[in-house]
Amino acid sequence: MAKLTGGVIPPMCTPLTPPRELDVPSLEKLTGHLLDAGVHGLFVTGSTGEVGYLPDATRHRVLEVVAGVAAGAVPVLAGVIDTATPRVIEQARAAARRGAAALVATAPFYVPTHQVEIRSHFRQIRAAVDLPLLAYDIPVSVHTKLAPETVAELAADGTLSGLKDSSGDLDEQRAVLETVDNAEFLVFSGSETMADTSLGLGAHGLVPGLGNADPHGYLRLHRAATAGDWTQAAAEQARLRRLFRLTQVGSRPMSRYSSAIGAFKAALVQLGVIEHGTTSEPMIALDETERAAVRRHLVEAGLLQE
Amino acid sequence: MAKLTGGVIPPMCTPLTPPRELDVPSLEKLTGHLLDAGVHGLFVTGSTGEVGYLPDATRHRVLEVVAGVAAGAVPVLAGVIDTATPRVIEQARAAARRGAAALVATAPFYVPTHQVEIRSHFRQIRAAVDLPLLAYDIPVSVHTKLAPETVAELAADGTLSGLKDSSGDLDEQRAVLETVDNAEFLVFSGSETMADTSLGLGAHGLVPGLGNADPHGYLRLHRAATAGDWTQAAAEQARLRRLFRLTQVGSRPMSRYSSAIGAFKAALVQLGVIEHGTTSEPMIALDETERAAVRRHLVEAGLLQE
Amino acid sequence: MAKLTGGVIPPMCTPLTPPRELDVPSLEKLTGHLLDAGVHGLFVTGSTGEVGYLPDATRHRVLEVVAGVAAGAVPVLAGVIDTATPRVIEQARAAARRGAAALVATAPFYVPTHQVEIRSHFRQIRAAVDLPLLAYDIPVSVHTKLAPETVAELAADGTLSGLKDSSGDLDEQRAVLETVDNAEFLVFSGSETMADTSLGLGAHGLVPGLGNADPHGYLRLHRAATAGDWTQAAAEQARLRRLFRLTQVGSRPMSRYSSAIGAFKAALVQLGVIEHGTTSEPMIALDETERAAVRRHLVEAGLLQE
């Protein structure tokens, strides 16, 4: 099976039918769309994949479908997102049985947790399931920040194989890159908008939600960065930063996710990749005006003809 | 089956064996201990019950055991705690099948959520499962506060039958009590330390974690309040406030829950109610010094002989 | 000079002329309005008095005017609000020279501060100026909460003579009341809406901004509480809770203070106490619709004829 080595690994959207069942043909098409673009891996059941909304059976099916289409061509990472250790271990075991090449877990949430307990949490997950484990640092959801010292300690003892950093704190990301004493350890940026900067600091890969709609953009950015052409990387990033504004089309009372995940899915529909823009309950669906705004962003970014 | 009408409804601890399996005999004994004391209901799989740590199978078994022992004598409420609507509905259906008399659900967490979406969330849970639904307001875990207007609207349209308020915001609790235009709507305080004050403001019941160890104390407090003897209620509350300091015995690096839930369980062991003080991973276990401190609190509160 | 013993001590509004100079005649009239009502003290240059906006010269003049009118009949407390110890000591010395009977100071703000440093801060203020010192706990402005242990320690050693609690945390207010071992120590609630509850917990006085407009209401509430007539106190509180909604008349984009302080001043104008509703820059002025809404609240509360 393909080894995880960095690069562009989009956190996949989870296509749903209007009655909110998993839309398997659309998921297969999305997988193909990303593989054809040349992504280095696929990340299922992450935040962009609506993992917080999906029942376990849907989470499992998503992984089976994507792993089936990928067929070992690239590693498939699975988000194993749950409130605390015993529940995360159950998610991890289920993912291991369904073909995950690596697991991505957050610190405990809902329950209050100390950094000492966070270390124990990751160690127990790693001990329970024999797959590479990445820590997912997403304080906006978890309401705890992983301290660079915590990450470094868990990298040093082999608990963690990598970090998916969605904290937005580039100073601490740099501290991790400086501190971790493990050549195999991989740092992935979860940012759509500071991807070139992260790569410039030494990050190994990108996990951008916007990469569902524009994998080629992030692959060009990554190639430019790998070639040391930072001017080209910044130019591509500038285009992607403008495109990323599509996540703000929802200006009615709705959560940030209703707007952002709704926009990613609306874009995938308009690009002909998936069939429906349906998002999970209780998110607010984008209306026609908002979908038209998504379309304008795609046209401006050169992804659609007017 | 007994109807939910307020009173003292302890959020039950979940006894575990040292290898962290459910300790069914201890759970049965704890249930009996609370029923014998005369509690008005039992609340399983709440925060005190380590719901955030328990796998689904354990959650289900806890409810079955407690509902079996209660046998309809008092209502058994079940916490159906998960990140967003579809997952909570699965929890709710599972609880309904296992004898829950009412459901207790929080707003979505982990995923960002708008108050508009929170209203839709509770409405869909209520529509999916035909059981009384209580909103669980616990911003320290959920990182969202339920606005009194949200609660009032959902009470008015019959979505919510009650509120378990663990927010600590008595001003907003009072606003709910003033605003809700539904004589059947029940407000429960989740506070161990301001129970008399809540009842004085018109709250209908108490859900105190400390009530595992001292149900008689909260029942005396509730009886005094019901009789309008606020001096007696305050005196009992003062004693319980001192006793509640046992939740702070853990002074090493550990989370607040490691100390508090560890202390509740240590107290139940020392009172002869359950067999083991074991808590879920990744909580830190109390050590001998800390357990001795719990013991001193029990002695001072008159619950144990020296 | 009158001694500080609790009771109702309104945090006075600071009347301004349209070009935002101190309106001395209106300030004198407001002082008389409150003294005639029978308040037990006056608190100038608090948050309701726009202290954060007022230049030092205006702060000083406010105190001189109010102390002059009060003429020792009741104690005049002065807010000495500044970022850290040396600046607060300057404010305190200026207030002492202008007739303050007691000083009210917050923990340092803007600068990060540890509880150890907070204790040192209050001790140095007390050592520098020989006047009773009250700690002002207002985390919404200061972004630090005074720990009950900090207050208790500073009460025990004579640093603090009292606490003005605007934290909204009644549990910790009760902890202070339980813990402080000093019979002279006074706890004041800064809440307009939970005043009866605070008095029921043992607080000694009230500092309600709404008391500018309705001092009689808070005095009736306080008298009922002092007489042990909690039903009457709660009824008065219920009326004042409804009246307090006037602070929410501003529904356009504006800060909470623009709406609340604007509403207090609009009420005072409509009640004929002060001349202008002008508030400090950069607050947004209430418009005619909002002022009409204030008027309706005053009529409903029985303070104005229709």
Added chain:
Amino acid sequence: MAKLTGGVIPPMCTPLTPPRELDVPSLEKLTGHLLDAGVHGLFVTGSTGEVGYLPDATRHRVLEVVAGVAAGAVPVLAGVIDTATPRVIEQARAAARRGAAALVATAPFYVPTHQVEIRSHFRQIRAAVDLPLLAYDIPVSVHTKLAPETVAELAADGTLSGLKDSSGDLDEQRAVLETVDNAEFLVFSGSETMADTSLGLGAHGLVPGLGNADPHGYLRLHRAATAGDWTQAAAEQARLRRLFRLTQVGSRPMSRYSSAIGAFKAALVQLGVIEHGTTSEPMIALDETERAAVRRHLVEAGLLQE
């Protein structure tokens, strides 16, 4: 007078004598130390300058002394830090009279403020005092983040000449750099540790507290960046990141500032620039062990011989 054009502008420490009076000879020496190194400007009464602790008279004297030594060779920027508009305008007028070349002001703090009011706040300061105005974005102190749109609007209409960004949010810093449509507008990074990254994103200058102790380091970093030698800039930054750990020498209970400002001053004493390491009340003074740790950092960074 020298024009403000970017570059390295250290936020100067404010040397104090042991009884906490301004140490004018040390301040003159520090000014000379920085001018000799070749800094492009000097920033007085910023956070590193203990502005939150300094009485007005000391703030004024600091500016006079530094402007006197600088004698127009480089621009002297003055922090005009106070809670709201009228108070900031007083600070601004005082600074203008004492030779400030530009003013640096935050959004209002202590008082709650809406983005609409923040815009009005900066416009009124600019209208009141005819000096270039920079917005100081420091949410850790002000508890409000300046929205990029707010900065862009105030840049477009000429209110703001620049931004000192101490928010740590490089994504929003980049948004400001992309959005501001004003070739004269200057963005300064307030970060010691991400200076090269900011310059890479297009920032025009640096305001690093650590630049008091090592101005040459930041000047080398800036020169390398200006020359497009990002490898060299990153190497210098890496050395400065290690040196910056001296701000964490204080491991006893104390605030972050006690440790960081104490460490900067201890470094300046050990480098022979200022006489005393004294910091303002209520900061905790570093002890001998902590000062020795500062020394080790200086030695490791090549600033001191062992």
